[in-house]
Amino acid sequence: MTRNRAPVNFALIGCGRISRNHAAALADPAVGGRLVAVCDVVPERAKELAAQTGAEAYTDYARMLARDDVAAVSVCTPSGLHPEHGILAAEAGKHVVCEKPIAIDLESCDRLISVCRSRKRRLFVVLQNRLNATMRLLKGAIDRGRFGRIYGVHAQVLWQRPQGYYDQAPWRGTRALDGGALLNQASHYVDSLVWLGGAVAEVTAFTGRLARNIECEDSGAVVVRFRSGAIGSINASMLVYPRNFEGSVTVLGEHGTVKLGGIAINRFEKWEFESYDDDDKLVVESNYEPPNVYGFGHTAYYRGVVEALSNGGEPDTDGMEGRRSLELILAAYKSAAEGRKVMLPL
């Protein structure tokens, strides 16, 4: 039992919006972790999170990494900095919990994976949506073959991100540190596509910056052919009037149709199969109201992290799992930029 063990000590870099979810997860006694150090280049941010959590505040990452009581570092900095911060942590002997997306290019992603491997440090990529009760039911139905042959997997991310959201931090929407709707906001949905539909063979995409004053896209449409022959799509828009409208994944199969929707895959809108299964009774009770589009998943995710670190287990979503959606998104960007279909692997 996690609760009877000494807690696993974590440090965190990047004390912005998502750091709160990490801190809340580590404050939950059932998780078995403890946040002991936090770092940000903006001293006030580090101090504020430190004051809320009882951790020690740092502005110098190297000094924080020199602490020998830290087992793992949670990387919550802008996406383009994840590999650099993860690599420094692994080189200092720490395990790495990396926010999504793992990176914004494959070269630095592969460097991070390879340094963690060579240093024998575990690399966890926070893909917490896979742990939602709704998502687990859907994945279970696929794994047990209830759909028969899968014909299609389709994701919609129809949200609203006003200009003020992008203006909150200079890295948002930039090519160097973020990417656009597909790489940032829709990345969990792209992950669902590859997790549920399997490997992708080819991709065609359009992206556009239709309304926001940012470098990358605020809208994108992607069509994929899976290696299985199934056809899939991702539709992402950050321009939905007047607020977040839909975050959904639909699976079309020979013997079943499921749409997992709501604003952030929190509610089954359709669950219909040819044959009965006891899971059918769980569908209504697995629906939930999320506090925001990030859901509750960080706490469940950290439970798995602490479990793996304490028992020598492997991450559920490691660097290679994080790489799958990144590769698909980069293929979509390439297709949109070059006006042609792109084959995977890149």
Ligand SMILES: NC(=O)c1ccc[n+]([C@@H]2O[C@H](COP(=O)([O-])OP(=O)(O)OC[C@H]3O[C@@H](n4cnc5c(N)ncnc54)[C@H](O)[C@@H]3O)[C@@H](O)[C@H]2O)c1
């Ligand atoms: N898993 C999820 O559902 C989820 C949700 C939101 C964000 N995220 C990811 O989390 C990451 C952070 O997003 P956010 O919304 O919290 O951003 P944010 O801008 O609110 O926070 C980033 C923080 O990093 C700090 N920082 C920047 N450079 C640094 C450096 N070199 N050293 C130390 N600190 C530095 C900034 O000062 C800022 O406080 C992004 O990669 C994003 O994609 C994941």
